[in-house]
Amino acid sequence: MKKLVVISGKGGTGKTTITSSLAYLSKGKRIADCDVEAPNLNLLLNNKIIDEKLYVGGSIAKVDESLCIDCGKCREYCRFDAISEEILIDPLKCEGCGTCKYVCPKDAIKMEDEETGYIYTSEIERGNFVYAKLNIGADAAGKVVTEIRKEIENYSNENDLIIIDGAPGVGCVVIASITNCDMAVIVTEPTQSGLSDFKRIFSLVKQFNIKPYVVINKYDINIDMTREIKRYCKEEGIKNIKKVPFDSMVNKSLKENKTIVEYPDTKACKSIKDIWIDINKKMGGNYNENSNS
Numbered sequence: 001m002k003k004l005v006v007i008s009g010k011g012g013t014g015k016t017t018i019t020s021s022l023a024y025l026s027k028g029k030r031i032a033d034c035d036v037e038a039p040n041l042n043l044l045l046n047n048k049i050i051d052e053k054l055y056v057g058g059s060i061a062k063v064d065e066s067l068c069i070d071c072g073k074c075r076e077y078c079r080f081d082a083i084s085e086e087i088l089i090d091p092l093k094c095e096g097c098g099t100c101k102y103v104c105p106k107d108a109i110k111m112e113d114e115e116t117g118y119i120y121t122s123e124i125e126r127g128n129f130v131y132a133k134l135n136i137g138a139d140a141a142g143k144v145v146t147e148i149r150k151e152i153e154n155y156s157n158e159n160d161l162i163i164i165d166g167a168p169g170v171g172c173v174v175i176a177s178i179t180n181c182d183m184a185v186i187v188t189e190p191t192q193s194g195l196s197d198f199k200r201i202f203s204l205v206k207q208f209n210i211k212p213y214v215v216i217n218k219y220d221i222n223i224d225m226t227r228e229i230k231r232y233c234k235e236e237g238i239k240n241i242k243k244v245p246f247d248s249m250v251n252k253s254l255k256e257n258k259t260i261v262e263y264p265d266t267k268a269c270k271s272i273k274d275i276w277i278d279i280n281k282k283m284g285g286n287y288n289e290n291s292n293s
């Protein structure tokens with residue numbers, strides 16, 4: 001079983017466009033949306049939910065008023081300012097550290113499971129797709145990503161390629177997305193901030209010893225910056241660098257809840273198909289949906 005993760009240094013670089021297209025072009029689709037703070041692949045993959053699991057991400061303090069003597073010790077020790085003068089816990093501030101429970105002289109505080117959201121397993125054409133929806137205000141953590149990945153692996157066999165949509169940035173959610181992946185497709189854009197974000201995410205990929213594959217999206221909106229990104233890649237010894245041109249049809253396809261590769265005559269479709277053929281070859285497998293794609 002091989003794993004391909006698609007990431008970007010920040011949101012808005014076209015990561016979902018690339019991931020959804022690769023997912024569309026792969027056969028035996030095993031897709032995981034690990035961009036848990038902004039999951040949106042489900043809008044493009046025409047999925048049917050077949051299973052949902054409650055995800056408990058942590059715990060939250062609860063005060064038993066009948067035992068509380070208003071000594072204020074819990075409030076004094078809470079580092080997160082989550083306890084009011086009236087000894088009420090603010091669920092949005094409570095980090096579930098358990099200090100208040102530990103210091104309470106009357107054993108009036110209990111830690112309760114916090115329902116963080118749901119993990120959904122769904123069917124898509126010739127495959128499965130797993131994603132999560134977290135409750136409003138819930139902290140996205142690497143743990144939920146690990147659960148999503150476990151779930152899609154349960155539906156996969158050793159010949160499958162799992163495609164993971166990773167979260168943007170370089171936090172723990174991203175680390176959980178890229179861990180143990182064979183290749184990381186890093187989507188970037190030709191701007192100064194795009195290059196800085198790319199450098200940060202690339203250094204993470206390097207630390208985890210994952211093969212990088214760089215896609216410069218909308219490369220033609222700033223050819224000079226595209227050259228600069230390519231120059232940096234060369235210095236870093238990155239051999240896999242591909243470009244996708246700006247294409248106004250990408251927005252149109254997203255509005256119609258379709259992947260850009262469902263519009264075969266578009267410039268972006270042609271580039272992404274070439275990228276997919278190349279990735280498929282480099283992953284050493286035969287993961288093409290159609291032999292002529």
Ligand code: SF4
Pocket residue numbers: 060061077078079080081082083089093094095096097098099100101
């Ligand atoms: S569990 Fe930790 S963060 Fe939550 S109220 Fe108690 S001390 Fe504060």
Ligand code: SF4
Pocket residue numbers: 063067068069070071072073074075087103104105106107108109
């Ligand atoms: S430490 Fe325990 S007894 Fe004291 S105020 Fe907090 S909950 Fe009440």
